[in-house]
Amino acid sequence: MIQRLALFDLDNTLLGGDSDHAWGEFLINRGLVAEKDHRDTNDRFYKDYLEENLDIHAYVAFTLEPILAYTSKQRNALLADFMKHSIENMMLEKAQALVDTHKSRGDLCIVITATNSFITTPIAKAFKINNLISTEVEIKQNYLTGKILGIPCYQQGKTEKLKQWLISQSGKLSLEDSIFYSDSINDLPLLEAVNEPVAVDPDYKLLQVSRERDWKVLSLRG
Numbered sequence: 001m002i003q004r005l006a007l008f009d010l011d012n013t014l015l016g017g018d019s020d021h022a023w024g025e026f027l028i029n030r031g032l033v034a035e036k037d038h039r040d041t042n043d044r045f046y047k048d049y050l051e052e053n054l055d056i057h058a059y060v061a062f063t064l065e066p067i068l069a070y071t072s073k074q075r076n077a078l079l080a081d082f083m084k085h086s087i088e089n090m091m092l093e094k095a096q097a098l099v100d101t102h103k104s105r106g107d108l109c110i111v112i113t114a115t116n117s118f119i120t121t122p123i124a125k126a127f128k129i130n131n132l133i134s135t136e137v138e139i140k141q142n143y144l145t146g147k148i149l150g151i152p153c154y155q156q157g158k159t160e161k162l163k164q165w166l167i168s169q170s171g172k173l174s175l176e177d178s179i180f181y182s183d184s185i186n187d188l189p190l191l192e193a194v195n196e197p198v199a200v201d202p203d204y205k206l207l208q209v210s211r212e213r214d215w216k217v218l219s220l221r222g
């Protein structure tokens with residue numbers, strides 16, 4: 001019997017906010033970037049994401065540029081600070097309960113997110129999810145380069161990365177029995193590919209699609 005896949009988008013799905021955007025605000029709060037310029041650019045990238053036309057390569061470069069000179073130890077310390085300052089309050093109790101329910105049923109839980117692996121690795125761990133598929137970042141000689149490694153886990157690329165991961169599992173897993181939770185119209189390709197799509201606190205476009213196709217809609221907030 002093939003194990004069921006429970007796939008979770010991260011930002012505005014399991015989290016009550018966007019971790020990528022929050023990272024930019026965190027850098028401002030810690031005085032590591034110029035406030036106005038960084039916020040303006042961060043907000044513009046987020047608007048592009050909502051409008052489905054994000055240049056993800058440019059956004060990852062922007063996100064990581066302030067810490068390219070950081071050692072692994074420095075990056076880890078900053079990440080721990082970010083988790084406490086910005087992420088812990090975003091973690092939704094209902095989201096954790098949903099994850100726990102799937103785990104209790106024996107489902108294989110996976111966080112699958114466009115946000116880069118540097119930011120999302122500790123967040124997936126905080127939700128007690130061991131499997132993470134994200135936009136991988138390049139590291140050379142133990143320093144971030146600001147470049148994406150491989151296919152960005154964004155829009156159709158999210159589906160492609162999942163299929164690559166499934167192949168790496170030697171056929172033990174399949175999309176034939178799978179459920180995917182997401183808030184974003186950007187995830188429509190993967191929502192269409194899974195057995196059971198679920199819109200979670202969806203944006204307007206995804207809400208409209210969900211109503212047209214009679215997809216389940218739920219909220220993990222409040």
